[in-house]
Amino acid sequence: xxxxxxxxxxxxxxxxxxxTMNCSYKTSINNLQWYRQNSGRGLVHLILIRSNxxxxxxxxxxxxxxxSKKSSSLLITASRAADTASYFCATDALTGTASxxxxxTGTRLQVTL
Amino acid sequence: GxxxxxxxxxxxxxxxxxVALRCDPISxxxxxxxxxxxxxxxxxxxxxxxxxAQLDKSGLPSDRFFAERPEGSVSTLKIQRTQxxxxxxxxxxxxxxxxxxxxxxxxxxxxx
Numbered sequence: 001x002x003x004x005x006x007x008x009x010x011x012x013x014x015x016x017x018x019x020t021m022n023c024s025y026k027t028s029i030n031n032l033q034w035y036r037q038n039s040g041r042g043l044v045h046l047i048l049i050r051s052n053x054x055x056x057x058x059x060x061x062x063x064x065x066x067x068s069k070k071s072s073s074l075l076i077t078a079s080r081a082a083d084t085a086s087y088f089c090a091t092d093a094l095t096g097t098a099s100x101x102x103x104x105t106g107t108r109l110q111v112t113l
Numbered sequence: 114g115x116x117x118x119x120x121x122x123x124x125x126x127x128x129x130x131x132v133a134l135r136c137d138p139i140s141x142x143x144x145x146x147x148x149x150x151x152x153x154x155x156x157x158x159x160x161x162x163x164x165x166a167q168l169d170k171s172g173l174p175s176d177r178f179f180a181e182r183p184e185g186s187v188s189t190l191k192i193q194r195t196q197x198x199x200x201x202x203x204x205x206x207x208x209x210x211x212x213x214x215x216x217x218x219x220x221x222x223x224x225x
Contacts, residue, residue: 030212031212033212033213035216040218041218041219042117042204042206042216042217042218042219043156043204043206043214043216044216045213045214045215048212048213088155088156090155092212099212100146100158100161100169100172101146101148101156101158101214102158103148103155103156103157104155105154105155106153106154106155
């Protein structure tokens with residue numbers, strides 16, 4: 001079963017605009033990660049935020065985490081056509097020495113010229 | 114270096130056939146995961162290996178699904194007597210000692 005939901009399900013913006021995606025989850029987490037998936041491809045890791053962190057930046061990406069509300073947001077600034085993809089948040093649960101991921105339902109982002 | 118590779122990329126099977134999906138993880142990665150992704154959904158966990166040991170198979174949907182990693186590197190996901198509801202993209206991921214997982218391109222299975 002999916003851990004959480006993402007909002008919106010689909011987002012269409014113009015190049016140069018900012019894109020914000022939200023993720024809600026259900027159980028306590030160790031970390032929350034964001035992944036990108038281009039059509040027909042595997043997932044690519046974007047950024048990880050730990051449960052004791054509130055905000056993290058990586059290039060044009062900004063992630064926030066609110067554990068009291070069990071929610072996270074991903075902001076992509078100055079979007080480009082190449083950012084067109086589906087974006088998934090994923091929470092982890094320890095299994096053995098690694099963490100299995102539980103993904104949200106995804107936001108499909110379309111960036112037009 | 115090479116990433117995670119999966120084969121075949123596409124597989125069409127008639128209902129009732131057995132299929133075998135292969136995953137070659139990044140060399141040296143101890144942990145290997147299999148996920149199932151239905152159309153328009155996020156991936157869902159199937160099973161996890163640490164080296165050759167299958168430590169978690171709680172996500173396998175039925176006893177028709179079987180996974181192995183006999184030498185701690187290449188892994189095979191086998192589905193017996195395929196059903197239409199098995200149609201999905203099967204993703205493999207590997208990781209070293211960090212939380213970030215490296216995904217392969219997936220195998221798209223279509224059961225007709």
